Amino acid sequence: MACISDSDCVDCFNTTLEDIRSKLLLEVTNQMDQFEDLHHTHRQIERAGLETCLQKSKDDTMFKTMEVFREVFEERHERLKEKSRELPDLISDTEEKSLMKESLLQRIERLKTEQAKKRELIVAQNKANKCRLKELHGMTELFRNYLGLEIRKIHGEKLQFVFRNLDPQDPECAFTFVLRINDEGVYKIESCSPPLECMAELEQKLNEQNNFSAFLPNVRKAFKDLIS
Numbered sequence: 001m002a003c004i005s006d007s008d009c010v011d012c013f014n015t016t017l018e019d020i021r022s023k024l025l026l027e028v029t030n031q032m033d034q035f036e037d038l039h040h041t042h043r044q045i046e047r048a049g050l051e052t053c054l055q056k057s058k059d060d061t062m063f064k065t066m067e068v069f070r071e072v073f074e075e076r077h078e079r080l081k082e083k084s085r086e087l088p089d090l091i092s093d094t095e096e097k098s099l100m101k102e103s104l105l106q107r108i109e110r111l112k113t114e115q116a117k118k119r120e121l122i123v124a125q126n127k128a129n130k131c132r133l134k135e136l137h138g139m140t141e142l143f144r145n146y147l148g149l150e151i152r153k154i155h156g157e158k159l160q161f162v163f164r165n166l167d168p169q170d171p172e173c174a175f176t177f178v179l180r181i182n183d184e185g186v187y188k189i190e191s192c193s194p195p196l197e198c199m200a201e202l203e204q205k206l207n208e209q210n211n212f213s214a215f216l217p218n219v220r221k222a223f224k225d226l227i228s
Helices: 002-138 140-147 199-209 212-227
Strands: 149-154 158-163 175-181 187-193
Touching: 158 212, 175 212, 187 199, 199 212
Parallel strands: none
Antiparallel strands: 149 158, 158 175, 175 187
16 A cells, blocks of 8 residues: 555656646746747837838938928029029020121122132133233234334243334344233233333223234334434
8 A cells, every 4th residue: 555655646746747847838938938029029129210210310311402402403593593584685695696697608608609700700811811912922923023023921921022123223222111911901011111101101092992003013113212
């Protein structure tokens, strides 16, 4: 009976220990759950605090950014108002410059057209002058035989006329004048040796009548009169 009783005591003791162990485990488990809940709550609080801080920082940054934008906007608005006040003058100035530009372009076109016409006239006149000088030079033999005249072509598209056989005492004595035709087709006497007082009048008649065959005998006669 004693052994049974001892065994029952042991079983009872074991049961009691098992109950205690179970209660302790349950209590520890509950405490761990509570700790986990507290830890979770703490993390939520930390996260909320962090989000709040970040939001506040963002709000502060956004406020500063909006303030900067406001200042920039006000500055640009003032500039725009200033430009708006200047706009009528700018439009007027632009229109005036546009009219000046158009007028200048038209003037340039007129000048270009006039220059082109002048160039054509000069080219044509030069060509005609060369032909006239060539014809005069080609009459050298005729003038030499009948007037004792020699015609020389010299530099600058000019002709030198040399009269001889005018002075019986010195038949080789030369009486000369130099003639050119300018861009307008006008005869010009460049020089005359010896000088003739009537040369200007003879030159004028030559340009008025364009009669070279009469001009040369008149010049020869004026040279001959110097000898008399």
